[in-house]
Amino acid sequence: MISIKEKIFVPYITANSLKKRVEEIGNEISKDFKEDCPVLLGVLNGSFMFLSDLVKSISTPMEVSFVKVSSYSGTSSTGNVKNLMGLDIDLKNRSIIIVEDIIDTGLSMTHLLEMVQKEHPKKIAIATLLLKPEALKYPMEINYIGFEIPNKFVVGYGMDFDGLGRNLPELYQLK
Numbered sequence: 001m002i003s004i005k006e007k008i009f010v011p012y013i014t015a016n017s018l019k020k021r022v023e024e025i026g027n028e029i030s031k032d033f034k035e036d037c038p039v040l041l042g043v044l045n046g047s048f049m050f051l052s053d054l055v056k057s058i059s060t061p062m063e064v065s066f067v068k069v070s071s072y073s074g075t076s077s078t079g080n081v082k083n084l085m086g087l088d089i090d091l092k093n094r095s096i097i098i099v100e101d102i103i104d105t106g107l108s109m110t111h112l113l114e115m116v117q118k119e120h121p122k123k124i125a126i127a128t129l130l131l132k133p134e135a136l137k138y139p140m141e142i143n144y145i146g147f148e149i150p151n152k153f154v155v156g157y158g159m160d161f162d163g164l165g166r167n168l169p170e171l172y173q174l175k
């Protein structure tokens with residue numbers, strides 16, 4: 001059990017389980033995008049840990065780039081998405097895999113899909129470590145899902161509560 005700014009979090013998914021599942025997704029992506037040299041588009045800040053572990057399990061040529069958006073404040077969605085850092089490479093005719101730590105309401109991903117679509121890529125896939133099916137308000141096709149989790153706030157493995165907890169190697173759930 002840990003405490004961050006007076007909220008109590010309990011251990012939820014171990015570092016070992018995360019590692020195993022991330023490797024499985026990396027292997028799937030390697031097979032699915034063998035001929036494509038995909039661009040893995042990490043969504044900052046939260047995806048940095050998932051993305052860095054994921055790319056180590058991808059054995060096919062690929063590139064990495066980042067965008068930065070923000071929609072969460074404390075433990076709830078603000079209902080709007082702020083663009084904090086845009087695209088820096090040409091995505092035209094490229095295969096793009098948008099990499100997120102978590103899809104919660106789906107608002108951020110809907111915004112990201114619109115942003116990437118405007119660049120006329122060849123195809124767009126979505127990889128998320130976590131999905132909260134009960135919280136999803138904007139349904140979409142998600143190609144790679146690490147874990148489906150209940151609608152409870154989580155921290156660790158890149159995910160924060162008020163900026164804290166991103167460094168935890170395992171995942172914790174709000175008690």
Ligand SMILES: O=P(O)(O)OC[C@H]1O[C@H](OP(=O)(O)OP(=O)(O)O)[C@H](O)[C@@H]1O
Binds near residue numbers: 043072
């Ligand atoms: O599906 P949604 O309800 O939009 O929630 C998911 C988004 O919220 C988190 O980002 P956040 O806004 O907290 O920014 P961060 O990645 O910098 O922590 C997460 O990384 C997703 O981008």
Ligand code: HPA
Binds near residue numbers: 104155159160
């Ligand atoms: O459960 C969560 N934890 C951390 N960040 C988040 N962003 C959306 N949902 C979450």
